[in-house]
Amino acid sequence: MDTPAPARRLTRYLGRIALIAVLLLAAFIGWRLARRDLPTAAEPLPAARPVTSSSPVAAPGDCAPPAFTAAAANNAAGIDTLAWSPFRNRPETGWRTYAPRIAAEIASDCPYDSAGFAEALSRYQAAHRLPADGRLTPETFERMRIAWDLQRPFQRAARLGCPPAPDPATLQAAAPAELYGGKPALADPGALAAYRRMAADARAAGVASDPTLLTIFSAFRDQAADAERCARQGGCGGPARAVCSAHRTGTALDLNLGHAPGARPDSTEDANRLWMSQTPLYRWLVRNAARYGFVNYAFEPWHWEWAG
Numbered sequence: 001m002d003t004p005a006p007a008r009r010l011t012r013y014l015g016r017i018a019l020i021a022v023l024l025l026a027a028f029i030g031w032r033l034a035r036r037d038l039p040t041a042a043e044p045l046p047a048a049r050p051v052t053s054s055s056p057v058a059a060p061g062d063c064a065p066p067a068f069t070a071a072a073a074n075n076a077a078g079i080d081t082l083a084w085s086p087f088r089n090r091p092e093t094g095w096r097t098y099a100p101r102i103a104a105e106i107a108s109d110c111p112y113d114s115a116g117f118a119e120a121l122s123r124y125q126a127a128h129r130l131p132a133d134g135r136l137t138p139e140t141f142e143r144m145r146i147a148w149d150l151q152r153p154f155q156r157a158a159r160l161g162c163p164p165a166p167d168p169a170t171l172q173a174a175a176p177a178e179l180y181g182g183k184p185a186l187a188d189p190g191a192l193a194a195y196r197r198m199a200a201d202a203r204a205a206g207v208a209s210d211p212t213l214l215t216i217f218s219a220f221r222d223q224a225a226d227a228e229r230c231a232r233q234g235g236c237g238g239p240a241r242a243v244c245s246a247h248r249t250g251t252a253l254d255l256n257l258g259h260a261p262g263a264r265p266d267s268t269e270d271a272n273r274l275w276m277s278q279t280p281l282y283r284w285l286v287r288n289a290a291r292y293g294f295v296n297y298a299f300e301p302w303h304w305e306w307a308g
C-alpha cells in the first residue's frame, strides 16, 4: 500500500523525536548512576592505599614494595641529616631518635630506611589527610607528636592549669631494688603497681637483664624541690615547666634506660637521647608500655607517665 507523502514526513518526524527522547533518557540514567559513586562532602575520602593487614609483624618480602623505593631512598637520606626543630624550636639533625616510636605508631617492623616502612608511613599519612608519599616529613612527625602529647593525662590536664599535687601521704615508696643509685622515690600506688608488672615483663623478655636498667631515678617531685632542681640546672626549659612538672602528680617515672658514654641517664643531649632510643629496652617499651598504661614523652626516652 502506498502511503501519502505528508503522512510519511509526519512518521519520520515522530520517529526522530522518539529517538532523541530515548537518547536523552539514557544520558540522564547514566549521569544519575555516575553521581551515586561520588563521595559527598560529608563522606571521608578513601585512603590512598588500602590497609591490607593490621598485623605489626612484617612477612618476609613485605619490606620492599617497589612502589615505595623512592620514598625509602628519601627517608634513608634524611634519617641522620634532616635539619628540623621537632620540639620547642630546638634545632636537631635527623630523626633516628624518634624512629622506634614512629615504627610503633605505624605498626611497621621493617627497617626505617626500607620501602616497607615508607609504605606503612603512607598508610598513616592517608589516614591523617597528609600527602601519602611515605616520606618522613616534619609535618607528618608533628601530627604524631601532637597525638602523643594528648595521650599524656598530665598534658591534657595542664591545658586547664597546673594539675593539683597529691597529698604525699597517699604516695608509696619504691623498693630499694627499684631505685637508681639508692635515691628514694615516692610514686602514686597505681603507677608503681603498673611499673612493677611492666618491669617484670621487660626482664622476662630479656631486654632489661642488667638489674640497674628500669630502676627509677625520679618519681614524685614537690613544687619546691622542682624549682630548686631547675635553678641548680640553670633552667628547665622555661618558667612554666619549672613551676608545673608532670612529676608533681606522682604518676610520672624517670626510668634508667642506660646512657651514652659519659652522659647522665637524663641528659637531653642529642647523642644521649639517640643512644637510648636505639636500645632493645626502649624499642620494647614503645611497643609494650601502653599495655601497662604508660605513655612516653618522645623527647625524653626515660620519662614515662602513667595514664591509669
Ligand SMILES: [Zn+2]
Pocket (backbone or CB within 6 Å): 218, 247, 252, 253, 254, 302, 303, 304
Ligand atoms: Zn621525667
